[in-house]
Each structure stands twice: as structure tokens, then as C-alpha cells.
Amino acid sequence: MKTMPNQIDFGGVLVDAPPPVQLLDTAGNLRADQPPMTDEQAMEGLRALLLGRRFDELCILLQRRGQMVTLAPGIGQEACTVGSAMALRRDRDWFIPQYREAAGQLYHGLPLVQAFLWHMGSPIGFAIPEGVKMMPFNAGVAGHVPHAVGIAWGLKQQKKDGVTIAHFGDGATSQGDFYEAANLAGVVKAPVILFCQNNEWAISTPRSLQSAAPTLAQKAAAFGIPGIQIDGNDLFAVYEVTRRAVERARAGEGPTLIEALTYRLGIHTTADDASRYEPSHLKEDWKDRDPILRLQRHLERRGTWNANIGEAMEAEVKAQLDAAWADAQASPIPNIGESFTKVFAEMTPRLREQQAQAEGHDA
Amino acid sequence: MREVTIVEAVRETLAYEMARDERVMVLGEDVGKTGGVFRATDGLYETFGRDRVFDAPLAESAIIGSAIGLAVSGMIPIAEIQFMGFTHNAMNQIAEHLARMRYRSWGSMPLPVTIRTPYGGGVRAPEMHSDAFEAFFTHCPGLKVVAPATPADTKGLLLSAIRDPDPVMVLEPLRGYRLIKGEMPDGEYTVPIGKAHVAREGADCTIIAWSAQVEVAKRAAEEADKQGVSVEVVDLRTLVPMDMETVCESVAKTGRVVVLQEANKTSGFAAEVIASIHEDDDCFYALKAPMVRVCGPDTPYPVQYFEEEYLVTPDKALRAVLKTVNA
Ligand SMILES: Cc1ncc(C[n+]2csc(CCOP(=O)(O)OP(=O)(O)O)c2C)c(N)n1
Numbered sequence: 059m060k061t062m063p064n065q066i067d068f069g070g071v072l073v074d075a076p077p078p079v080q081l082l083d084t085a086g087n088l089r090a091d092q093p094p095m096t097d098e099q100a101m102e103g104l105r106a107l108l109l110g111r112r113f114d115e116l117c118i119l120l121q122r123r124g125q126m127v128t129l130a131p132g133i134g135q136e137a138c139t140v141g142s143a144m145a146l147r148r149d150r151d152w153f154i155p156q157y158r159e160a161a162g163q164l165y166h167g168l169p170l171v172q173a174f175l176w177h178m179g180s181p182i183g184f185a186i187p188e189g190v191k192m193m194p195f196n197a198g199v200a201g202h203v204p205h206a207v208g209i210a211w212g213l214k215q216q217k218k219d220g221v222t223i224a225h226f227g228d229g230a231t232s233q234g235d236f237y238e239a240a241n242l243a244g245v246v247k248a249p250v251i252l253f254c255q256n257n258e259w260a261i262s263t264p265r266s267l268q269s270a271a272p273t274l275a276q277k278a279a280a281f282g283i284p285g286i287q288i289d290g291n292d293l294f295a296v297y298e299v300t301r302r303a304v305e306r307a308r309a310g311e312g313p314t315l316i317e318a319l320t321y322r323l324g325i326h327t328t329a330d331d332a333s334r335y336e337p338s339h340l341k342e343d344w345k346d347r348d349p350i351l352r353l354q355r356h357l358e359r360r361g362t363w364n365a366n367i368g369e370a371m372e373a374e375v376k377a378q379l380d381a382a383w384a385d386a387q388a389s390p391i392p393n394i395g396e397s398f399t400k401v402f403a404e405m406t407p408r409l410r411e412q413q414a415q416a417e418g419h420d421a
Numbered sequence: 422m423r424e425v426t427i428v429e430a431v432r433e434t435l436a437y438e439m440a441r442d443e444r445v446m447v448l449g450e451d452v453g454k455t456g457g458v459f460r461a462t463d464g465l466y467e468t469f470g471r472d473r474v475f476d477a478p479l480a481e482s483a484i485i486g487s488a489i490g491l492a493v494s495g496m497i498p499i500a501e502i503q504f505m506g507f508t509h510n511a512m513n514q515i516a517e518h519l520a521r522m523r524y525r526s527w528g529s530m531p532l533p534v535t536i537r538t539p540y541g542g543g544v545r546a547p548e549m550h551s552d553a554f555e556a557f558f559t560h561c562p563g564l565k566v567v568a569p570a571t572p573a574d575t576k577g578l579l580l581s582a583i584r585d586p587d588p589v590m591v592l593e594p595l596r597g598y599r600l601i602k603g604e605m606p607d608g609e610y611t612v613p614i615g616k617a618h619v620a621r622e623g624a625d626c627t628i629i630a631w632s633a634q635v636e637v638a639k640r641a642a643e644e645a646d647k648q649g650v651s652v653e654v655v656d657l658r659t660l661v662p663m664d665m666e667t668v669c670e671s672v673a674k675t676g677r678v679v680v681l682q683e684a685n686k687t688s689g690f691a692a693e694v695i696a697s698i699h700e701d702d703d704c705f706y707a708l709k710a711p712m713v714r715v716c717g718p719d720t721p722y723p724v725q726y727f728e729e730e731y732l733v734t735p736d737k738a739l740r741a742v743l744k745t746v747n748a
Contacts, residue, residue, distance in 0.1 A: 185527035193493065194526045198517050204483050205518070208490020215446070215472055216495055235513070238483035245478055400528045401563050403586040406615065406662035 077275070077287040078319050081294035084347050086355025094298040095144075097362045100353065103144055103293050104363070107350050109375050110136040110161020113170070114324065116379055117177045121328045127179040134291075134323025136161040137349035138255045141296025142223055142316075145304050152191040152222035154206040156199070158255075159225050166192060170378065174386035181392060181400070191220070199260075200226055200233035203252065207243040210250035210307070221249040221307040223300070229260025231274050240315065244281040249307035251300060252315045255290060257322040262335040275317035283313045290318025291349040323348065393417070425605045428598040430572035431461040431537070433605075434579045435499065439469050442497065445583060448475040448484055449501030458503055459539060459598055481511035485536065489519055492532045499583060505540035505592070506549035512557070519588045520563035534588045537579070539595035540568075541633045541683050543732055545725045551595075552722055553683040555631075556690045558590050559661050565614055566660040568592040570635035572603040574658055577612025585614060594633040601636065617664035619671065623653035626677040626742050629668065629694055631657040634681040634733060641738035650746050660690060665697060669704045676709035677745040681733050686716035710748035713741045 081090050093100065114131035121129060132139060139162025143153055146166065153159075153166040160173055167190040176183025176195065184194040196202040206224030213220045230236050231254055243250050254274050258265050271277060278285025284306075288295045296318060303314035321344040325332060357363035398405055398413035405413065425433070439445045446469075447462055453476035456463030466474040477484050481502055488498040502508050508515065515536070523531050542551030558566050565587060569575040575593065582589035594601065620635055621642050630638040635656045642652035655671050657663060672678055678698060682691035691714040698704045698712065715733050723731045 181527045184525055184529075186529040193530065196518075198513065201486070201513060201518055204486025204514065205490040205493065207483070208487035208492075209494045210490070211487060212491040212494025212496045215491075216444075218494070222490075235482055235486060238478075238480040239486060241480065242478055242483040242487055246475075397524070400524045402523070402565070403531060407665065408662060 078289050079286065079295045079299055080289040080292050081298060082292045082352055082356050084352060086352055086359060088356065094294050094301070097357065097360060099144070100293070100357055101362060103140055103297070104350070104353050104357065105371055105375065106140045106144075106161065106165045107136040107293065107353065108371060109164060109378065110140060111350060112375050112379055113160055113164065113173065116383070117174070118325070118328060121177070126177045128327050128329045129177045130158045130327045131324045132158045132161050134344065134348065135255050135257055135320045137293040137296050137353075138253065138290045138318045138320055139163070139225060140165050141293045142225070142251070142253055142300040144297050145300035146221070146223065148191065149189070150191065150218070150220040151304070152193075152206070152209050152220065154193050154202050154209070154222055154224040155195050156202065156226045156230065157195045157197055158227070159195075162225065163192060166190075168192060170382035171385045171389065174383055175389060178386065180389070181397065182389065200230040200235040202226075203230070203236050204239035204242070206252075207239045207248050207250050207313075210243070210248035210313075211246045214246070214249055219308070221251065221304050223251040223253055225253050225255060227260060228254060228256040228258070228265050228268050228274060229263065230254070231277060232268050240278070240281045240283070240313070243313040244283045247310065247312035249310075250313045251303045251307065252313060253300070254315065254317045255320055256317055257320050258340075259322050259326065259336070261326050261330060262332075273317060275315060278315040281315075283315060285315040285317065287317045287319065290320030291347050291352060293349060293353050321347070422604040422606055424602050425572045426599050427572050427575050427594060427601050428459055428461050430575040430605050431579060431593060432463055432465070434576045435462060435465060436468065438580060438583050439465065439473065444495060444497045445499065446473040446475065446491070446496055447499045447501065448477050448488065450477055450479055450484075450503045452476060452501050457501065459595075461537070461593075462501070481507050482514050485511040485514035485519060488534045489514065489522065489532055492534050493530060497533050497583060499535040499537060502536060502538040504546075504550045504552075505538045505554070506552040508536075508538060508557075515558070515564070516561045520561040522563075523587060524563055531586050532588050533586050535579070535582045535591060536588070537591045537593060539598065540592045541595050542722055542728060543596040543633070545728060548722070548724070553717075555592055555660055556684065556688060556693070559690055559693065563588070564661065565589040566592065567614055567658060568594075568632040568660055569658060570594060570597070570620070570630075570632055570656050571601065572605045573610070574612050574618070574656075576605050577610050578614065578658065581611045581614050584611070589614065592632060597633050597636065612658065615659050615662045615664055617655055617657045617659070617667040619653060619667065620656040621652070621654040623651040623675065625651045625675055626679060626746055627653045627655055627671040627675045628679045628681060628738060628742065629655045629657060630681040631660060632683075634683055637733055637735050637738055638681055640735035641742060644735060644739045645742050648743070650742060652742055657694075663694070663697065665701060668694070668698065669701055672698055672704045673707045676707050678708070678712040679738065679741045679745060680712070680714040681738055682714060682716040683733055684717055685719045686714065687719050689716055691716055710745045713745050715741045
């Protein structure tokens with residue numbers, strides 16, 4: 059990749075584009091000599107974007123029908139989570155989510171049934187299966203950023219091969235935990251990627267009220283780490299820049315802050331009413347920049363994608379979702395009594411007593 | 422057995438476990454070269470190196486938050502918070518993440534993290550350096566809380582805490598760091614978490630105390646003796662989970678209860694102790710007099726000038742004992 063005129067150096071890694079780094083424009087034109095991945099990988103990425111999109115849409119529908127709890131979909135932002143997950147190795151790199159990252163989590167190995175169970179309010183949805191390098195979703199904004207840094211630091215200390223990535227929003231960059239964690243990451247050169255999805259909103263608070271800093275990426279300068287702004291609706295840019303940040307981390311050069319510019323095409327959560335604050339034209343403006351459309355346009359030019367292939371992919375994704383949803387509904391939800399066993403390795407006398415009460419055989 | 426101070430007990434225990442298990446590491450402010458502001462980690466840096474005795478940036482939330490991640494990665498972190506007053510800065514990480522992660526992850530993500538922090542006043546420290554609010558932590562489901570009063574228990578409980586598969590908060594009596602001396606067993610020695618201990622036997626009244634208040638209780642008991650009142654002192658040692666068996670045995674024997682608590686009265690841990698006794702039928706019907714708690718007043722921890730009047734003293738404890746005995 060050497061065609062882009064402005065090579066920019068972020069911490070020794072060259073990205074051949076001016077920020078925000080974009081490798082695919084809205085029309086799907088490649089802005090580099092070569093795509094950063096094979097067509098096969100790109101199709102896999104497209105399928106993951108679509109799975110995430112259709113999963114979120116289905117869950118919103120089910121929530122409206124009363125079958126799911128409040129949830130935060132990632133509609134419009136899927137390229138951020140899928141693209142970055144594609145730059146990881148599932149068996150050793152960690153994906154640490156906030157709450158809006160189902161698309162990337164599914165790609166990184168969260169079983170689809172569990173994703174449904176999570177949104178159904180079943181505790182099984184939060185149990186990380188053996189071998190999956192992920193923490194459960196975190197409802198507290200930015201609280202997981204220091205965890206990601208700690209895991210990365212620990213891997214480095216134990217000379218284990220692996221990096222971590224933490225996803226969070228623009229609002230999260232105002233939190234103390236973001237600053238404290240990013241600062242520590244710089245000091246210990248933790249192999250971590252701090253991935254900010256700047257979707258313009260923190261519920262109803264616009265990006266402009268979050269910080270007077272012109273970019274969020276520039277906050278990296280204060281931690282002595284590289285920061286880079288990218289087009290978060292461009293799967294190729296997300297993948298390529300994350301991949302380079304991962305390489306950097308693996309080479310012992312420490313953390314990278316990535317600010318991905320994206321937009322919340324869907325809703326904040328199922329409990330929010332954006333019509334109270336969001337100018338309606340904004341969603342319209344961003345619709346054309348939809349990461350799925352963009353990748354389809356690109357792949358269509360390359361002759362890899364067409365409407366028929368698209369339909370087949372939709373059908374496959376739908377079948378996969380239907381099957382997993384059926385499994386999720388059939389999956390037994392544990393009794394509240396079991397929850398008392400999950401507080402400590404061993405129940406305390408008081409928990410045992412309370413468990414007996416909860417199960418109806420009063421102690 | 423050797424006689425050591427509490428701070429020596431901490432240091433030796435850390436060194437012992439770090440030598441035994443290379444996953445164990447210490448992180449905190451100034452824990453490295455200077456050995457901690459109380460010297461609780463003195464010499465560890467030289468022995469175990471910078472990676473395992475880490476001088477962290479001055480950021481409590483990052484200390485606890487990264488300890489969580491370190492534990493997930495396979496390390497066994499011991500985080501030091503320089504003074505309990507500054508655990509507030511990490512409260513989100515402690516209460517919302519550390520304490521809840523096993524539950525949140527439905528058992529899949531246990532966190533063997535130990536937090537050590539000196540607590541309590543009486544050393545004329547600046548504001549915020551003397552707080553003793555254990556109840557903030559005992560109110561966090563998923564967190565164990567121990568508060569040793571002697572060097573031997575400090576070693577035994579700290580060792581148990583480090584090896585515990587769950588997060589444990591070890592509250593160390595700041596004013597006893599150098600003042601309290603006692604015998605400490607060498608080598609392998611653990612005290613089980615969740616077991617109280619009768620620090621002094623007596624027949625007429627039970628004083629329930631923990632941490633620095635155990636000394637206060639013992640001195641009050643000696644004074645009471647002179648007045649013909651026999652006082653039993655129960656050192657809780659662990660606040661969560663509380664050992665109700667030992668407490669109830671003592672209450673059944675004496676029928677009278679005084680609880681000492683350095684922190685201000687309202688919503689403090691003494692209230693939990695009293696309510697727990699009240700809820701236990703056998704305990705409750707053994708009572709011969711209303712239970713009494715002796716606590717700090719409901720002001721913030723005072724400036725140095727009022728410190729002595731603020732603190733629970735043997736004299737205040739004695740008056741409470743006599744009040745229940747004469748009730
Ligand atoms: C520490 C904290 N404060 C407040 C909230 C309530 N809350 C939930 S989401 C949210 C906005 C977060 O915005 P941002 O970080 O930009 O992420 P986004 O939701 O846009 O993905 C707020 C305020 C919370 N979950 N955590």
C-alpha cells in the first residue's frame with residue numbers, strides 16, 4: 059500500500075493516507091493500490107457486518123414485542139467492531155466490549171445463542187465460554203478500559219503472545235477511567251488498542267459538548283502514545299489501521315488510540331427517543347455512508363458481489379439467526395437460587411441462608 | 422515465633438508469597454523504590470524487580486481497574502491504596518467491577534485480587550488520611566473484607582486473601598502499623614477468612630471489635646476487671662463474611678453486647694453487627710440488656726485538634742460496658 063500521497067507516521071507505523079484514514083470512499087472506490095484484504099476476506103467481513111446488522115434489527119423487534127430487555131444496537135457502526143475484530147487472532151487476542159459491539163463480538167467468537175440470551179436478560183448470556191478471549195459487556199461507560207489495559211499489561215508481563223482491544227464511545231473519552239487507563243497503558247507500554255467509536259452522540263449529548271479538543275485522537279498526545287483518526291464506516295480502513303496497531307503492540311511498542319468516525323444510524327438504546335434531540339437530516343446524510351453499502355459497492359465493482367449473491371447471503375444470515383433464536387428460546391434459564399453460587403467461589407453462610415429463602419425452603 | 426509489628430508482618434507476608442508464586446505482584450503508589458509510604462513493601466523492589474513491584478501512576482481507579490485486567494490475564498495482583506480515604510477514587514472499579522465480575526460473568530471470570538489499604542485515624546494525619554469507613558466495602562456484594570488487629574492475624578489473613586479466588590479487601594490498622602507488636606509464626610501460616618476469634622475471655626459482657634478497636638476493647642476490659650466486671654472481647658477479624666457462630670456463642674454466654682466502631686455512627690458496620698445479633702433467635706433471646714454501639718460522631722473525620730475526642734477510647738468503651746451491665 060503505497061499510493062496514497064500523504065504518508066502519515068503514527069508512532070513509527072506508516073499509514074498511507076491523511077487522517078481520517080479512508081481506504082474506501084462512499085462510492086466504494088478503493089483509495090489505494092490494493093485492498094488490505096483478499097476478496098474472500100472482504101466477503102467474510104461483509105457477512106459479519108450483515109449478521110451484526112440483522113441481529114440488532116431482530117433484537118429491537120423482539121424488544122418491542124416484550125421478549126427482550128433494554129439493549130444498545132450497533133447499527134451503522136458495524137465496520138468499527140467487525141473490522142477491528144478481523145485484525146485480531148481469536149485464540150489469543152482479547153476483545154473487550156462496552157455494550158454496543160455485538161457485531162464484533164460475534165465475529166470474535168461469542169456464540170450467537172449467547173448474544174440472544176444476553177438481550178433476553180438471561181445470565182447465561184454473560185458467561186464467557188472457555189477459550190473465548192472476551193469480557194462480558196459493560197454497562198458502565200469506560201469502566202472496562204482499565205481492564206483491557208490490565209489484561210494487555212499482564213500478557214506482556216507473562217510473555218504471553220496477545221494483545222487486547224477495548225471499544226468505547228466518544229462520551230467515554232470524557233471519563234476519568236479512560237484517562238487513567240490510557241495514561242497507564244502508555245507508561246507500561248501495554249499491548250492494547252483503545253478503539254473509540256465516535257458516533258457523534260452520547261445519548262443526547264453531541265460530540266461538540268463532550269470535549270473542546272478538535273479530535274479525540276489527539277488526546278493520545280497527552281499519554282505519549284500515537285492516536286489516529288479513521289473513517290469508521292470503512293471496513294478496510296478500520297481493519298488496516300487496527301492491524302498495524304496490533305503489529306505495533308505485538309512488537310513491544312505499546313498502545314494506540316484509534317478514533318473512528320462513524321454515526322449511530324440506529325438508536326441509542328431501545329429506551330431512547332432520539333426525535334427529542336437529533337436533527338432528522340443527520341441520519342439521512344449518513345445513510346449513504348452506511349458501511350455495508352460501501353463494501354457492497356466496492357465488491358460489486360470487483361465482480362465479487364451482486365444482488366443475487368446479496369440475496370443468498372441475506373437468506374443464509376436469516377436462517378442462522380432464526381436457528382439461534384429458536385435455540386435461545388429453548389435454552390433453560392437458570393433458577394435464581396443458582397445466582398447465589400456466582401457471588402463467591404463458595405457461598406457464605408448468609409448467602410446459603412438467602413438462597414434457601416429464595417428457593418422457597420425457608421431456612 | 423518472633424515478635425514483629427503489623428507493618429513488618431505485611432512486608433514479610435508479601436515477600437513470602439511473592440517468592441512462592443511468581444504470578445503474585447504488587448502495584449500501588451510509591452510501593453517500589455521507597456517501599457511504600459509506611460514501608461509495607463520495603464525491600465520487595467530490590468528482590469522482585471520493577472515489574473512485580475510496580476510504582477503506579479497516581480491514579481487509584483487505574484490501579485484497581487488494571488489489577489482486574491491483570492487477574493484476568495493470569496496474574497495475582499495485590500493493589501495498595503496508599504490511604505483508605507483515596508479508595509473513593511477507585512470506588513467505581515471496586516464496587517461496580519471488581520466485586521461484581523464473578524457474578525456478572527456467571528462464574529466465568531473470577532478475580533483473585535487483593536486490595537490492601539491502611540485505615541483509621543489517630544496519627545494526626547492530614548484530612549482524608551484517617552478515614553475508617555469499612556461499611557462502604559462491606560456493602561458491596563462480591564467483596565470479602567478482613568480487618569486484622571494483630572501481626573499474626575495480619576499475616577494469616579493477608580496470605581488467605583492473596584490465595585483467595587475472589588477479591589478481598591485487607592484493611593490494615595494504620596495507627597497500629599508500628600505500635601502493635603506481637604508474635605508471628607514463621608513460614609506457612611494462614612488464618613481462614615470468615616473466622617472471628619475470642620481475644621479475651623469474660624463472662625458479663627461481650628465487646629465486639631475489629632482492627633484498631635480490638636486494642637481499645639482489651640484495655641477497656643482490663644479496666645472493667647478492676648471494677649469487678651468480666652468482659653469478653655470478640656475480634657471479628659473478618660467483616661465479610663461475618664462469623665456469627667463465634668459471635669453468638671459469646672452473646673449466649675454473656676447476654677450483653679457492646680460494639681466498637683471507629684467510623685461515624687450512622688449506617689456503620691456496628692449497625693450490621695447489632696442487626697445480625699437481633700435477627701438470630703438464639704442470640705436475641707440470650708440478651709439481658711439492650712445492645713450498645715460506641716462509634717465516632719457523625720461529623721467528617723475531624724482536624725487533628727479534635728482527634729482524641731473523636732476517637733473511641735477505652736474510657737468510652739468502659740462506660741458503655743458499665744451501662745449495659747447496670748441496665
Ligand atoms: C459511567 C456512566 N455514566 C452514565 C451512564 C449512562 N449512559 C449510558 S450510555 C451513555 C452515553 C454513552 O455515550 P458514548 O460513550 O459516546 O457511547 P455510545 O452510547 O454513543 O456508544 C450514558 C450517559 C453509564 N452507563 N455509565
